[in-house]
Amino acid sequence: MQQINHYINGQHTQPSARNAAVFEPATGEHKANVSLASALEVDAAIELAKKAHGPWSEMTPLNRARILFKFKALVEANMDELAAMITREHGKVLDDAKGEIVRGLEVVEFACGIPHLLKGEHTEQVGGGVDAWTLNQSLGVVAGIAPFNFPVMVPMWMFPIAIAAGNTFIMKPSEKDPTSVMRMAELLTEAGLPDGVFNVVNGDKEAVDTLLTHKDIQAVSFVGSTPIAEYIYQTAAAHGKRVQALGGAKNHMLLMPDADLDQAVSALMGAAYGSAGERCMAISVVLAVGDVGDALVEKLLPQIQALKVGNGLEGEMEMGPLISAQHLAKVRSYVDKGVSEGATLLADGRQLTVADHEQGYFLGGCLFDHVTPEMTIYKEEIFGPVLAIVRVKDYAEALTLINEHEFGNGTAIFTQSGEAARHFCHHVQVGMVGVNVPIPVPMAFHSFGGWKRSLFGPLHMHGPDGVRFYTKRKAITARWPKGNSGQAEFVMPTMK
Ligand code: NAD
Numbered sequence: 001m002q003q004i005n006h007y008i009n010g011q012h013t014q015p016s017a018r019n020a021a022v023f024e025p026a027t028g029e030h031k032a033n034v035s036l037a038s039a040l041e042v043d044a045a046i047e048l049a050k051k052a053h054g055p056w057s058e059m060t061p062l063n064r065a066r067i068l069f070k071f072k073a074l075v076e077a078n079m080d081e082l083a084a085m086i087t088r089e090h091g092k093v094l095d096d097a098k099g100e101i102v103r104g105l106e107v108v109e110f111a112c113g114i115p116h117l118l119k120g121e122h123t124e125q126v127g128g129g130v131d132a133w134t135l136n137q138s139l140g141v142v143a144g145i146a147p148f149n150f151p152v153m154v155p156m157w158m159f160p161i162a163i164a165a166g167n168t169f170i171m172k173p174s175e176k177d178p179t180s181v182m183r184m185a186e187l188l189t190e191a192g193l194p195d196g197v198f199n200v201v202n203g204d205k206e207a208v209d210t211l212l213t214h215k216d217i218q219a220v221s222f223v224g225s226t227p228i229a230e231y232i233y234q235t236a237a238a239h240g241k242r243v244q245a246l247g248g249a250k251n252h253m254l255l256m257p258d259a260d261l262d263q264a265v266s267a268l269m270g271a272a273y274g275s276a277g278e279r280c281m282a283i284s285v286v287l288a289v290g291d292v293g294d295a296l297v298e299k300l301l302p303q304i305q306a307l308k309v310g311n312g313l314e315g316e317m318e319m320g321p322l323i324s325a326q327h328l329a330k331v332r333s334y335v336d337k338g339v340s341e342g343a344t345l346l347a348d349g350r351q352l353t354v355a356d357h358e359q360g361y362f363l364g365g366c367l368f369d370h371v372t373p374e375m376t377i378y379k380e381e382i383f384g385p386v387l388a389i390v391r392v393k394d395y396a397e398a399l400t401l402i403n404e405h406e407f408g409n410g411t412a413i414f415t416q417s418g419e420a421a422r423h424f425c426h427h428v429q430v431g432m433v434g435v436n437v438p439i440p441v442p443m444a445f446h447s448f449g450g451w452k453r454s455l456f457g458p459l460h461m462h463g464p465d466g467v468r469f470y471t472k473r474k475a476i477t478a479r480w481p482k483g484n485s486g487q488a489e490f491v492m493p494t495m496k
Pocket of ligand 1: 145146172174208249279381409
């Protein structure tokens with residue numbers, strides 16, 4: 001049985017006293033055990049990261065960037081191995097796993113521009129013989145806590161910018177799929193990253209609570225479910241830390257009657273069923289405006305029934321299993337609930353079996369029609385391959401539904417009307433908006449984040465917000481007077 005421990009100060013550690021089981025979702029096999037760090041083990045990692053911060057933050061930004069350039073090349077050289085690790089532990093199909101690595105590497109590429117990104121502002125002559133400028137300096141030791149659904153990409157939303165800016169980092173991956181982060185830690189060392197700059201602590205609530213309350217952790221980045229995000233935000237903020245905590249989602253596609261339906265249906269298939277719906281930007285609700293619902297169902301249903309579901313390691317698959325037996329049971333129970341609450345189940349993925357993978361956590365694509373806003377399957381995040389169609393009379397009703405939903409991560413409008421799209425972008429209360437783009441994930445040089453209960457904290461992930469989050473600003477005002485400049489002043493200096 002494979003044993004996964006921690007990666008601290010450039011080395012794998014000994015096992016902890018407590019472990020969690022890691023499963024292969026396609027087969028249901030218990031394939032590894034992962035150490036769960038105690039508070040003392042986390043303390044020790046933080047201490048080493050604190051020691052590493054001095055020399056690392058003194059290294060020139062250009063030299064820090066050069067290490068990230070090497071890391072990028074190493075990740076590319078090891079792409080197949082990393083993708084297979086993701087697929088084995090998470091279940092998503094191999095090409096999707098490669099896609100998440102590429103999207104993560106885009107943040108590394110952005111962070112390679114750190115010499116430019118750290119530049120401050122400068123004003124000459126703010127007063128007679130006085131100049132003012134700003135410095136963007138590192139915070140110290142910062143922590144990242146990741147969910148299971150993007151085991152490589154979400155950590156890469158965090159650590160490349162954090163370390164490029166001169167911080168040292170403690171990563172706490174999901175205990176469900178920790179292997180690929182451990183491999184990235186090895187690749188960072190191989191790229192020349194000094195020991196202690198990037199550390200991986202595996203664990204559960206005990207490790208997380210230690211990070212949230214430790215005096216030497218300056219900032220916490222979190223991605224996961226909303227109840228935990230809210231807890232992380234409140235606890236870390238109460239302990240004086242900067243926090244960005246990204247939570248759950250219920251992303252709506254607003255389908256106008258004038259949309260190109262073939263294009264919208266293809267977009268929906270990937271956005272609702274890709275990665276078995278386990279994406280925070282997955283589309284889980286379609287608001288079918290006017291009479292477009294019937295035509296939508298007619299085109300969508302055969303494609304759902306034809307979905308190739310199986311082991312993601314097999315090249316031709318389109319959708320893999322869910323992450324765990326517990327999550328499968330939870331998603332199935334939502335499907336049961338939708339039926340009992342009166343929605344029409346047009347595609348029932350509960351019937352699916354995958355040959356030779358009877359113990360795998362598979363669920364076929366599910367489609368509900370005539371869902372109403374009062375139903376549980378409309379209100380709650382399901383995080384599985386379950387799409388709900390809500391029929392609405394007009395655009396205004398659709399917009400109101402989106403704006404009244406508790407989550408505000410992503411949304412998309414499909415239309416050929418520039419006027420409707422423009423109105424939607426301006427008025428919708430959601431952080432990331434697509435126009436004929438189903439999953440509008442911003443590129444690395446923009447910032448990623450939702451609104452409402454999809455994000456706690458003012459700053460989004462990566463892009464300009466990422467640089468702001470991981471740096472503190474210092475404003476300097478300086479003059480070089482000759483001799484004694486005169487008398488003491490007891491009134492506010494007004495920079496004459
Ligand atoms: P989760 O909240 O269960 O776990 C996330 C992390 O928190 C893990 O590292 C876990 O070990 C830790 N954790 C869990 N319970 C904890 C507790 N009681 N105290 C302290 N730490 C705890 O989330 P998940 O199931 O791994 O991921 C799926 C969720 O993540 C979905 O809700 C999804 O929408 C969300 N997500 C959001 C985004 C986004 O950008 N907004 C991106 C990806 C995933």
